[in-house]
Amino acid sequence: MQIFKLSRKSLGIPYGIFLILFVVLPLLVLFYFAFTNGQGHFTLANLSDFFTDPNTLGTLFYSFAVALVTTALCLLLAYPAAYFLATSSLKQKEVLLLLFIMPMWINFSLRITALKEILTVIEGNLARYPFANAVVGMTYDFLPFMILPIYNTISRLDPSLIEAAKDLGANERHAFLKVTLPLSMPGVISGIAMVFLPAMTNYVVLDMLYNSTYIMGSLIGSYFSAYNWHGGSMIALILLAIIILFTILTGTDQDDRASGTGGALL
């Protein structure tokens, strides 16, 4: 018995080591750099710099704008699609769902490069609409992450709830607004969490679209490539704080069902 217990526990050791080496230690290092200056002394200057520098603040707001518009666009595209897929009696709806999420399985750089070519043909010069291009790129990249959780929550809804609403006098529109929509909110929130935060930071998309605008991710990257580890770490921490705040506000960490975003397909 003793041996069995030991062996069960020891199964966790490899991952424990990984966790310490690649999560806990880096986090500590991040904290250390964020709150020290070049001489290794404790300072809050990195924090105050961030909130006083118009450039960094501008980038924060710009990233927010990109993420906000991207999320809204994703939601607008994803909800009707997910609703249709989940409620239709189509026999081929699994195939359709597959088509929606298939892009996720195709190499990321290939997808974005293709998008770049298309945008170039349409716009002529990519530099003309940097904000729109950022949004289009992000939306294209993150749309499946919005569709899946919404699809999952709606398709798990008990159809008799909708029938009950209609039975009690609600027409199609009211049944949707009063029952389907509120009950699909966990999926929507989960989808927002999966799109909004990456959209603030994933500057690789912008890079590949030859987009010269800065989002939070690019900002951090630029600090580190300029060897300003202290400022870069602080921005990373601030972003982390925003993420944690967001998670707490939306309560996504509490709802296991909503965060189960179709792991089998991912």
Added chain:
Amino acid sequence: MKQTTEKIIELNNITKTYASGITAVSDFNLYVQKGEFVTLLGPSGCGKTTTLRMIAGFELPTEGEILLNGKNISTLPPYERPVNTVFQRYALFPHMNIFENIAFGLRQKKMASGIISKKVKHVLDLVDLEGFEGRSVNTLSGGQQQRVAIARALVNEPEILLLDEPLGALDLKMRKEMQLELKEMHERLGITFIYVTHDQEEALTMSDIIVVMNEGKIQQIGRPEDIYNEPKNVFVADFIGDSNLFNGIMTDHLKVRFCGGTFDCVDDIEKGTHITAVVRPEDVIITNPDEGTIWGRVDSVIFKGIHYEITVICGKNEVVIQSVNAPKVGEFVGLQVDPDNIHIMATGDSTNYFMADIRPDFRLEFNGKHLDTSVTAIISGSSRREDGMLVNSLGDAIDPARTKIMIGIHPKDITMTDQIEEGLIDGYISNLVYKGDHYSYVIHTEIGQDFVVDDEYLWNMNDHVGLIMPVEKMTFKLK
């Protein structure tokens, strides 16, 4: 006959065929009078829920019309019908509290909030859930959720309340309580109830009228007593309550022969008609062997609380008896049935049914002779497992030693022969009737079972004959 205006709902020639080609309900005709408690009863897949869903408007009939107070509502959407449903699994809205759940229908009608609160409070009182307004759905027990579901439907004052197996998810004790409560509620409110269940006892307890359904068709409509005492066909007799069913024949005026004996009966049916006799277990009287109409050996005695369930083997027939006195297992007893308690149904189809055993080698055995077929050949997709178990197409294991096969064969497919040994079984002709173009014979066999045989040639009473039954004409059913 009551006036037509009292018919609250009429279903005329309703047929529902799904896109898949499956017909769930066919040619369904029913009317319900105002204030009645009508139950649609049948096994799962009999079309009872589909019928209810068509009344609610969740499904549209493929053919036929539904009239509510004389007005055709067949194609109205559910939200325009003055009926409300209590769903099988309650279907309460999990994102709303009890008050909002119940108020949902009233809010759709845009009622003033003062009236809504009053009405919600009133129905909560009605279902004994005073003060539950602010509770959330998932803090309630199954029984409480059930009550909320009923309250949510009743608050809209529907013309008809539809209940789709509402007690199915409750435990036995709770179910019994709710049965009585629902019945009482029905009497108090005077609303028409249409109730769907597969539980015959529930139907008998609660209903004014029972509609027995099977395979999409109405089998019988009647008051609970009538359905129980005078089942119209074998299905109803078998489905409602425990019953003994015997194949037999009318041998004389008010005389019926089944189970190896001739009984007096009260049903005046023409001599020579093939019948099915229904005898309820509680109506069989155990007597001394010399006083019985038939005799048999007690096979098992099971204590059931208020009575014993006794199985007596009479020849090849099994008779189930309920009695407060228990004979001993192995005892030889006589059995009587009061003429009033024998219910006779003329069978259009006089198919002979008999039980065969499965031999260890999977061939079928009857009367000590084996049939030229095996159990795997008659049950499609089944196979023999190494340990001697039978495995069906679903992968379920069946013990052949505990299983019997019911064989059916039509009288015209049995041939009589003088060569006794050639027959699967032999016996003496105990009855013969000329049926216009052929004779119908009853062969009384030593095992106590009578066989009906059609033959165009005349044989004599008491002739000793062997019965040849070709395997390819038989039907088989696992028992």
